[in-house]
Amino acid sequence: MFELTAQNLLADWAGQFLDPRKRLFWGYLGSAFLIALIWMVLLGRERPVSACRKLLARDLWCSASARADYAVFLINTILMGSIVPRLLGHAAVAVFCFSLLHDLFDGRASLLPDAPAWAIAAGFTLVLFVVDDLARYVVHRLMHAVPLLWAFHKVHHSATRLNPLTVLRTHPVEGILFVLRGALVQGLCIGIFVYGFGDRVSLVMVLGANAFKFVFNALGANLRHSEVPIRYWSWLENFLLSPAQHQIHHSENPRHHDRNFGVVLACWDRLFGTYCHSEPNQELRYGLGPAVADPHSLYTLYLLPFREGVGFLHRIFIRRWRRQLTPPLVPTDQYQSNRAIYEID
Amino acid sequence: MTLKNCLVLAAAGLLAISGPALAESYGPFPVTVKGYGGDKSDSTSYTGQAARQVLHNSLKKLAGMGDGSNAAEIKSQMMAYYAGKEEGRAILDPKSKDDFVVLQTEVDQISKGKDLKGKTYKGVVNGWPRKMTGSEVIEFMIDKAATAKGGFDPLTGYDYPQLISKFAMGAVFYNQAVDNYLDEKLAANNKPNNKPYSEGKHYTGKEHSWDEGFGYFGAPAHALSLDAKQAYGIAKKKDIGVADYNKDGKVDLYREMTYAHAYYAADADKSGTNYLHTIFRAFLDGRKLITAAEGEALSDAQRAQLIGYADTIKTNWEQVIAEAAFKYAGSVYKDLEKLQTIVESGGDANDAFRAYGKHWGELKGFAMALEAGGKDLGEVGVRMNRLIGYGPVLLGGGQVIGIDASGDYVIGGNQDMGNYMVHMLKLQKLLAEAYSLSARKNDATAELENLIESLGESLATEND
Numbered sequence: 150m151f152e153l154t155a156q157n158l159l160a161d162w163a164g165q166f167l168d169p170r171k172r173l174f175w176g177y178l179g180s181a182f183l184i185a186l187i188w189m190v191l192l193g194r195e196r197p198v199s200a201c202r203k204l205l206a207r208d209l210w211c212s213a214s215a216r217a218d219y220a221v222f223l224i225n226t227i228l229m230g231s232i233v234p235r236l237l238g239h240a241a242v243a244v245f246c247f248s249l250l251h252d253l254f255d256g257r258a259s260l261l262p263d264a265p266a267w268a269i270a271a272g273f274t275l276v277l278f279v280v281d282d283l284a285r286y287v288v289h290r291l292m293h294a295v296p297l298l299w300a301f302h303k304v305h306h307s308a309t310r311l312n313p314l315t316v317l318r319t320h321p322v323e324g325i326l327f328v329l330r331g332a333l334v335q336g337l338c339i340g341i342f343v344y345g346f347g348d349r350v351s352l353v354m355v356l357g358a359n360a361f362k363f364v365f366n367a368l369g370a371n372l373r374h375s376e377v378p379i380r381y382w383s384w385l386e387n388f389l390l391s392p393a394q395h396q397i398h399h400s401e402n403p404r405h406h407d408r409n410f411g412v413v414l415a416c417w418d419r420l421f422g423t424y425c426h427s428e429p430n431q432e433l434r435y436g437l438g439p440a441v442a443d444p445h446s447l448y449t450l451y452l453l454p455f456r457e458g459v460g461f462l463h464r465i466f467i468r469r470w471r472r473q474l475t476p477p478l479v480p481t482d483q484y485q486s487n488r489a490i491y492e493i494d
Numbered sequence: 495m496t497l498k499n500c501l502v503l504a505a506a507g508l509l510a511i512s513g514p515a516l517a518e519s520y521g522p523f524p525v526t527v528k529g530y531g532g533d534k535s536d537s538t539s540y541t542g543q544a545a546r547q548v549l550h551n552s553l554k555k556l557a558g559m560g561d562g563s564n565a566a567e568i569k570s571q572m573m574a575y576y577a578g579k580e581e582g583r584a585i586l587d588p589k590s591k592d593d594f595v596v597l598q599t600e601v602d603q604i605s606k607g608k609d610l611k612g613k614t615y616k617g618v619v620n621g622w623p624r625k626m627t628g629s630e631v632i633e634f635m636i637d638k639a640a641t642a643k644g645g646f647d648p649l650t651g652y653d654y655p656q657l658i659s660k661f662a663m664g665a666v667f668y669n670q671a672v673d674n675y676l677d678e679k680l681a682a683n684n685k686p687n688n689k690p691y692s693e694g695k696h697y698t699g700k701e702h703s704w705d706e707g708f709g710y711f712g713a714p715a716h717a718l719s720l721d722a723k724q725a726y727g728i729a730k731k732k733d734i735g736v737a738d739y740n741k742d743g744k745v746d747l748y749r750e751m752t753y754a755h756a757y758y759a760a761d762a763d764k765s766g767t768n769y770l771h772t773i774f775r776a777f778l779d780g781r782k783l784i785t786a787a788e789g790e791a792l793s794d795a796q797r798a799q800l801i802g803y804a805d806t807i808k809t810n811w812e813q814v815i816a817e818a819a820f821k822y823a824g825s826v827y828k829d830l831e832k833l834q835t836i837v838e839s840g841g842d843a844n845d846a847f848r849a850y851g852k853h854w855g856e857l858k859g860f861a862m863a864l865e866a867g868g869k870d871l872g873e874v875g876v877r878m879n880r881l882i883g884y885g886p887v888l889l890g891g892g893q894v895i896g897i898d899a900s901g902d903y904v905i906g907g908n909q910d911m912g913n914y915m916v917h918m919l920k921l922q923k924l925l926a927e928a929y930s931l932s933a934r935k936n937d938a939t940a941e942l943e944n945l946i947e948s949l950g951e952s953l954a955t956e957n958d
């Protein structure tokens with residue numbers, strides 16, 4: 150039994166690098182490496198050897214921050230693999246939407262009956278990609294705006310050095326929110342599209358991944374979490390976020406805080422006023438600054454968010470209780486004793 | 495896990511090597527009755543059940559033969575097959591077709607003096623108005639079917655051949671098997687194995703009880719040597735080579751035909767389940783166990799094992815019926831979709847409505863059959879009946895909501911077609927979950943699940 154579990158775990162870990170649906174697929178890592186190399190050689194006028202040395206620098210990959218990334222990666226695979234049924238919510242949301250539409254429009258729709266299947270597949274793939282990108286923006290922004298959520302998202306921002314594995318430096322609670330986000334987005338899109346287009350709906354895929362995601366990943370998505378400040382032309386950054394722009398999101402500098410929440414498309418940040426261009430020769434310090442004493446310890450990465458979260462909840466509920474316990478709803482002596490209990494801290 | 499895989503592989507290997515030679519048939523089994531002095535050498539006997547299978551097939555045929563002017567005649571004929579025991583009743587189905595020649599042409603050639611009514615579920619059927627018992631429902635339907643043209647009533651959408659057939663399959667065959675032969679007849683002092691079934695018979699009480707259960711399932715005795723498609727094809731009179739196991743050039747309706755639930759088990763199995771062989775195998779293993787007792791009373795341990803086989807049969811049989819209801823809920827959903835398109839474009843909806851009525855009749859019949867197993871379906875039964883209703887939702891939005899004192903249908907309510915489609919979606923979900931279905935034919939939400947599958951799981955902890 151234990152052997153099987155260990156095997157599964159190894160398969161899960163290795164799977165991150167072997168599955169083209171995942172960011173850390175070896176092919177995407179390879180293409181990111183090449184892009185970084187070419188960028189450094191052509192634009193940074195570095196010699197290939199020294200560029201390679203910089204990209205593979207020991208002080209980056211063996212830094213305390215990077216080691217914490219690896220630990221989180223290994224631990225999360227164990228936690229998430231066992232506790233989260235990953236596809237369950239998807240079907241529930243999809244069927245719910247699908248059914249609801251029958252009631253709303255009395256029956257089944259057959260939209261664009263003459264449209265070819267490839268066009269519908271392309272449309273579905275595009276819509277799914279765009280809606281997913283928007284949902285990621287919204288959830289990400291909430292993670293920063295709501296103190297309770299920030300307690301958990303901080304884990305991602307506590308990285309002081311960026312490498313592609315930092316993408317997995319995520320607290321499991323945030324991971325669960327991501328599962329729900331995925332269920333909502335995919336369930337919604339699938340429910341609506343199948344309702345309208347029936348069995349003509351399919352996903353355009355490259356190597357089993359959403360075609361748009363594939364392009365995004367193949368074109369160096371892994372450089373978002375790296376210290377290679379690849380920027381685009383200013384006009385292009387207005388449409389697509391460059392790696393340098395996400396690096397700004399990780400910047401310790403308060404000037405950069407709450408900028409560039411988006412993933413692929415820049416339009417959400419521009420639309421909601423959180424957009425920021427990259428800067429030439431930007432030299433950033435990453436992380437949360439001196440406020441967090443020990444950012445790479447397992448305690449800070451896994452338990453501290455709960456402590457902080459409980460603290461927020463505690464304060465909120467105390468206020469509620471106080472309001473509810475005011476006279477004359479509660480006899481005075483009881484109110485007094487309750488007050489005594491709750492005002493200890 | 496690994497051990498199990500090995501065993502499965504080994505078994506598959508064996509099958510591949512030895513092929514049909516391994517397949518066993520249900521019977522012949524030796525005579526084990528102590529002190530039997532007759533000349534019979536095969537104790538297998540389920541001719542009464544085979545006779546009821548052809549009575550049911552014939553009844554279904556008759557239910558579609560009304561032409562609007564022959565009601566009295568059709569009704570009396572139907573009653574002769576349902577409630578009569580007269581000699582000389584012809585087998586109306588299955589009949590020879592081209593080179594698919596059947597051995598028997600009269601019911602009596604299989605077994606004499608058999609009826610369906612005496613074996614029909616005695617309890618109340620909740621899925622039908624007015625709290626009728628099983629046989630009251632069937633006789634009520636027979637009465638209505640006789641006046642309907644081709645068995646179909648366009649005012650209510652009722653397709654009587656389907657309603658009568660599918661419900662009777664449950665109320666007679668399924669009920670008799672799971673509620674009688676695989677239930678109380680397994681008790682130690684009920685039809686014991688150390689006595690002949692009745693005075694002078696060449697089979698014991700337990701042998702014959704078990705055989706009768708098997709006969710109601712409706713599988714050909716050589717079903718283990720057939721795959722799902724072949725077993726299914728026999729009922730469709732596809733290939734006499736497959737059906738004619740003893741190679742006498744004719745299909746024996748007693749031992750070589752696929753009927754009723756075995757047919758629907760095979761239908762589901764075409765989608766990858768294994769109901770037919772699982773049920774058949776349990777019947778066969780149970781019969782071997784009884785035979786091995788050599789005419790002695792079964793020990794408690796033997797009976798416990800037999801009850802285990804019976805449970806396998808009951809569970810799978812119930813699943814077969816639920817799979818069929820699931821399938822037709824999907825058909826009804828598709829029919830509603832078609833009807834909607836036709837109505838919106840102002841086309842002629844007659845044919846589509848007819849198909850809708852047929853599928854609805856099958857759905858309703860199977861749903862009521864589930865109830866006839868004799869166990870309380872509880873909440874599942876209530877929800878199932880509410881989702882389906884007493885009748886299909888008609889184009890105007892009404893449906894049958896009851897039967898008045900003079901036996902006429904009351905149509906009322908105003909349900910949207912779209913809402914009824916949602917009912918079918920919910921019904922499929924309910925059935926799939928309540929009965930752990932896996933064939934799930936005509937799954938109306940299959941496309942949703944396929945797409946979710948194709949998206950795969952994204953890594954939950956991938957941050958941005």
Ligand SMILES: [Zn+2]
Binds near residue numbers: 293302
């Ligand atoms: Zn962030």
Ligand SMILES: [Zn+2]
Binds near residue numbers: 395957
């Ligand atoms: Zn990041």
